[in-house]
Amino acid sequence: MKVAIVTGGSRGIGRQVVRWLATEGFAVVVNYAANQDDADLAVKEVVEAGRRAIAVRADVADEVAVAALFDRAEQAYGGVDVVVHAAGRTVLAPIADLDLADLDDLLRVNVRGTFVVNQQAARRVRAGGAIINFSASAVALAAEGHGAYAASKGAVEAITLILARELRGRDVTVNTVAPGPTATDGMMDDRDDVAIAQLATQPPLQRLGTPEDIAEVVAFLAGPASRWVNGQVVRANGGIV
Template sequence: MNRVAVVTGGSRGIGRAVALRLAADGQAVVIAYAHASDAAEAVVAEIEGKGGQAVAVRADVADEAAVATLFDTAEQRFGGVDVVVHAAGVMVLAPVAELDLDALDRMHRTNVRGTFVVGREAARRVRRGGAIVNFSTSVTRLSLPTYAGYAASKAAVEAISPILAKELRGRDVTVNAVAPGPTATDLFLDGKDEATVERMAKMNPMERLGTPEDIAEVVSSLAGPARWVNGQTIYVNGGAA
């Protein structure tokens, strides 16, 4: 029986790389996207072009009805759900004194409520031997100025994940969070000048930005063979302190 993965935020950036990697690992992939339908369908076409199975579904991760439909689609098309990778997220950067509270609410809705909504559905439906992988950020440790709102929303993910892991006792389902460091995606690069990007690339001893594929490699392990890693936050940042 082939494994089936649901990947939120799977149309772009790290989510796209994760969807492609899991498909290469032999999993059927359900790609959830918020707005970028063309990008999501392009990922589906790339997976199918390589002999894999995929479908794209529009879903607001904070909307419980939409997320239920997302999981329904996975079960109807591919027979069930084994892996859930919740990579969808919103990032707005500003100092605490200047952060627009509407932007804070938007981050909270997607990053915190979305993790609860997706996690709740995953807890109900993921089959034995499955895995749930949420996304945090290394900024929860790096404490970079302007990242307070975003880091706070992702710190909630780090609190939720190990508790859900314990709540799934006896199910043989792992729950972990992945916390990338600075990674070369549109979300990260947007609005940053070359000097800022270079400075952040030098924060780790590897002296480069991460790539989406670096992150997808770790997710691939957590979604498959790494059965003894559970309730953890894995910092994937090249050694940035």
């Protein structure tokens, strides 16, 4: 039995990743930070489909909590084969105006959180497994207002490549998925119709991405067809960059 941990698995892209990995036969550990109801619903959906899943709360930037998350996965299912680190935070503001308290929180979740989760994954993922982080196409787009967010995701990309090299000989791949504008509930709720329409015109494919689009890329990177893809950033954005 293959086992996957999905951080941020209770909502948005993470929730769709949970669905896809469960469909691919993984037992899934759904990590969440605060919203237990959403996590329980994600688990219920998987279990009702005849698959295995549990929900485990953990702050991804807390090394003790993350170690306990991995312990729980090993206790429940015997090991860990895939780690999808989808948890993250978005803060958008011009560099001159950004509240430094917001910067500290952003870096704690996106940079320290990625480092802590990847540290445990590097120690525990079994041979033949995969570690999949989440960046954002904002790193390459370098749009105004995205300075702090893009910087945090640039750090994720650096961690990914270096960890891929450090796991030499382990038969564990490490890659990053960098979505473009994606129609998650959070994104749709934070923008008006005009802003959403403008975002949808950016890709040559002339639409927003969907959580399903991104989850399919993750499922590929988690599966056997991608074993020669390692240390890469897959920009799943419809051709924006």
